[in-house]
Amino acid sequence: MHTLLTWLGTKDLDNMLNDTNAAISTIAAKSEQPFDKIVILSNKDEDKWSHFERFLKKRMAIANRPDQDIQVHKAHIDSPIDYQSIAKVTDKWISKLSDEADTLSINLTSGTPAMTTLSVLIGKGKSNTHFLQATPSNELILVKIPLDFAQAYVQSASKSIAFKATSEPNFHRAFNNLTNHSSAMKITVSKAQKISASEVPALILGETGTGKELMANAIHLGSLRSSKPIRIINCGALAENIVDSTLFGHKKGAFTGAEKDHPGLFEQADGGTLFLDEVGELPLSVQVKLLRALQQGEITRLGDTKSIFVDVRIIAATHQDLSLLVSQGKFREDLFYRLAVGIIEMPALRNRIEDIPSIVTQLVDQINQSSSKHPSYKSKQISDKGINFICTQSWPGNIRELWSTLNRAFLWSDTTLINDEDIFKSLIKRQKKNISDDLSMTINDIVDIVQITDDIQKKYVKAALKASGYVKKKATIMLGLKDHQTLTNWMKRLNIETDS
Structure with missing residues (x-):
């Protein structure tokens, strides 16, 4: 993912009123690699933010570039020249976005000198950050900062390794890249391809760590909606009082802190796909609104009375027994049958032994790639004995557990060839x-x-x-x-x- 971070400058707003480009729109339209996400920070002129968002989205649409994820965020700073408060905001956003994105670009043209200076100082400490600026004649310039922040770079690289080790493994998201040497996985992929080509809702079942989100992405990319966005939400990770707003959006004033209208994930995914991970965790009150969205294709923002029509395909996933939740009154039976049209059961890792060597190779490549950012890191591989040992284990946490175990083995071992003993020492011991x-x-x-x-x-x-x-x-x-x-x-x- 390629992300742009920028402050909202006075020139950007002035030129917007004349429907002409300034720094932000120039950089967004002319960057060699299009931006998947644009984050704009501002501490004033809040009444103009939504107008600027629409202006920039229009410019991106004309340039045939992504325009779904563009938003102005309120920056809580004491003044445009207060270094302490600006540094706090800048560090928060650069750290967050550099962890999330493959590449983070920062605009140095918009904003005050204090904002620009701190963007450079903090951004240079991140290994995947670049700097851009625009000339008065709206030409794009890639900025090379001739400073050595080696220590900050090493710290950032170490943090990046830790972040990658604790996050989900990032497989290629397409059917032809799903590892399916085993008969169990071949059957699963075959079913998923058929479901992908249709417009029916899909329900992905399977134990924790079996790759349900990976499968959901593959179904989306294999569908006619692949050019449209896919939005993902873990229903179990959100507090009950904000699930409604997250999914369906809210109107300004709908609750304390709702300072402006906010489109929910259904609107953001319009024309594309919405993936509801751990759908069994949804509150019953939200299940009613989800059923309506599935049946009638319409939603209502929190605090609003007007319905909004959306065209969204739902893919849901859970490791729970939904039929049991239905019998317990915790999940609506009518919603269950609406979701359970295209059912895919992800096989556990222990039931797809033939896939394990290829999966290990992919995971090892990812660990080596993320760790290579550290200057002292040496690339490592798994021995044949190590792979054979991995194949004999049951892996109750499936691919996620295997990913964590390999990261521990790579961290503890001082050799470049990881053997079966290294894997054994890195296993989590469970009390049966x-x-x-x-x-x-x-x-x-x-x-x-x-x-x-x-x-x-x-x-x-x-x-x-x-x-x-x-x-x-x-x-x-x-x-x-x-x-x-x-x-x-x-x-x-x-x-x-x-x-x-």
Whole structure:
């Protein structure tokens, strides 16, 4: 993602009234790489902000450039020359946007000298930041700052590595780049391609960390809506009192702090796709409005009485059992059937072993790429033994857990070749829960308790052998047995055969 950060200058507003370009519109229209997002900061002339947003969006549309994510934000500064308050605002926005974007460009033409100076000082500490300015004749200039901020650069690179390690792995978002060597994933991708070509709502099911958001992006990119925006919201990450406003927008004065009209994600995604992650977390009151949007294609902003018609495709995802939530009265049955038209079940990583080597390669490339920004970093790889060990593990957290484990292994190891022992030391140790003793039986029930016990023991012994790479000594420790001879005796009794 390419983002532009700029202050709103007096010249920008004056030229807007004459419908002519100034620095912001010039840079946005002439940048070699189009901006996916434009963030404008201002502390005055708030009554002109919405007019300027419309003006700039119009200019971007004429230039055939992205115009969906352009917004003026209020900058809480004491004055246009107060370095302390300007530095606080500038640092907040540059840090946020440089973490989110692949490239952040900063306009040095608009704003006061204090704003420009602090943009340079803070922006030079970020490894992915560039500077632009416009001449009086509206020519674009790429600015090279001839200063060495090496220490700030190293600190930023270290922070970037940490940020990437704790964020989601960023796979290529298209069907032909989804790893699908396994039969389970091939079936899943085939279904998703068919759903993508239609206009039906989609519901993506699967355990945490299986790549539901990746699949949603692939469905969007494979659809006729691919040229339109996709908006993403994690329904479980927002407080109940702001979910409504986030999805459907609000009118000025709808609640304390609503200083102007705000379009929600439905309006922002008009013509495109809205991905509702963890849809099972939506409050019932919001579910009613979501159902109306699906059935009638219209929404109502919070605090408004007028309906707005939108053309949005819904893709929802959850790791929960929605049918169970329906039976518990926590999820509307009519909404469930509206969403559950194109159903995709993402297979767990343990059920797609053939995909693991390719997935590991992709994750390793991402770790090396993000870490390479640090001057002292040396590129690392996974040995064949390491990959084989990864394939034997169950990965209850799926790709997300694998991603975190690889990051830890790369961090702890001083060698350039990560082996099975490095991966083993980087695994999170879990305490297995005891089987629940909350059982009940009726007088006529008959069970074979010996067979049940043998079946459970057999499953655990097989799982321990697989996870340990069929090393009996390790499997013995995992099962809490006295010694490996005891394990051998169990294997004979349970009729478990192994080549090792």
